[in-house]
Amino acid sequence: MVRQRLDELIAAIPDAEDAYDLALSVVGCVSDVMEESELASRLYILWADITDFYELRPDHDRPRWHSFEKLGANGRSG
Numbered sequence: 022m023v024r025q026r027l028d029e030l031i032a033a034i035p036d037a038e039d040a041y042d043l044a045l046s047v048v049g050c051v052s053d054v055m056e057e058s059e060l061a062s063r064l065y066i067l068w069a070d071i072t073d074f075y076e077l078r079p080d081h082d083r084p085r086w087h088s089f090e091k092l093g094a095n096g097r098s099g
Contacts, residue, residue: 023053035094 027050030043037043055062 023050023057026050027054 030047
């Protein structure tokens with residue numbers, strides 16, 4: 022099941038030795054999930070837009086970006 026695989030990959034992020042390769046696996050799995058769910062595809066686009074905004078403006082609002090990174094690492098919203 023694609024979603025179970027995605028959950029497993031995300032859970033492995035904090036302990037990943039090679040974050041880049043793991044990220045590639047996550048992106049590949051996310052694209053499979055997006056084929057199954059319109060909501061997932063919309064959330065991915067939102068995440069990508071926010072990430073691009075903060076990566077292109079690293080000094081814009083560093084504390085807020087740090088919170089965004091923390092949420093991604095924790096895999097939860099609170």
